[in-house]
Amino acid sequence: MNYETLTYDLTDGVALITLNRPDVMNALTTQMRAEIEVAVTHVGKTARVVVLTGAGRAFCSGQDLGDRANAANLDLERTLRDEYTPMLNAIVDCPVPTIAAVNGAAAGAGANLALACDVVIASEKAYFLQAFTRIGLIPDAGGTYVMPRTMGMAKAMGAALFADKITARQADDWGMIWEAVADDGFDAHWRARATHLANGPTKAYAAAKRVIRGSWANDFEGQLAAEAAEQGDCGQSRDFREGVLAFVEKRKPDFEGR
Structure with a gap:
């Protein structure tokens, strides 16, 4: 498949899927969600580990509110059911380990896309933001399921209601992610982690x-x-x-x- 919103590379058992809309902080569109689902499903059959990351300064800024495919007939229930659910299930059900290498901002559905992965490794410059209440919505894309189970009810509720930025270091301290890594060693670190898993059982x-x-x-x-x-x-x-x-x-x- 020729991908238009992401890039894909498979080297030594490590499948690297890079969200590639850096001009809009890798915001999610209908097409990108479909491509992520296809890519993860495909590489899960051949790779030994899958890494999801973002191009440019962000991991993923969440739903692209200007996505023309949804703008004409905005139906959030349908979008979540028909587009987000298959994408997230592909990640959760992937037969090999999945790593979110969070290189920058992970906001809204972008934060919960990362949290759907088995392991989240974040650069210290990254942050997580459940931005939904800022526009009158609730956390979705699995956020209300994962957050209470990783960071506890109190932190999950505060993150949902206040929509404050959670730094990578806070996310690490709260048990929301696996680890926060210094910026200058981030790329080498997650690659070493991915290689370790690719060589494992x-x-x-x-x-x-x-x-x-x-x-x-x-x-x-x-x-x-x-x-x-x-x-x-x-x-x-x-x-x-x-x-x-x-x-x-x-x-x-x-x-x-x-």
Whole structure:
């Protein structure tokens, strides 16, 4: 597929998807949402890790309020159901780890696009902003689901109601993201993290994703059963055998994701 709103590169198992509308801070349009869904679905079949980042000074500024595809017949329920939900599900259900490398502003739906990824690594110059109440809306794109589960009810409620900027360092301290990284080392850092995952036991990563995300719907007994089932499957994998052998032989394991 020829992408018009993003760029795509696959190198050494790392699929890099870059939102590429820097003139409007990578604001989301109907076309961009469709392209993100297609790109993530496609690369999830061949890559070992997927990285989502933004071109220019922003990660993503959220919905493009000037998007002509939606301007003529603005129906936010339809847009969320038919355009945002498939895109976000593609990210959440991706069979390999997903990283949001947040290089700058992540606002509105752009913030929640990042939070849909498995791991969020942010530059210290970045910030997160649930800007919705500034225009009379509520947080969407999964924000009301993810935020209470990562940063707690009090912080999630304040972020939604006050629509204050949350710095990358605050987001890190609150448990909203995995880590905030110094600006000058940001690019090298997230690339090293992505390479680490690309060289890892991706079959086990996929199982871990399923169990951790599924835990929100389980009681303790149900979660123990889910762990046992997934662990039993991982225990039959080539990567488990290789990992044990590498440990015994005191060498680095050669994982293949199977």
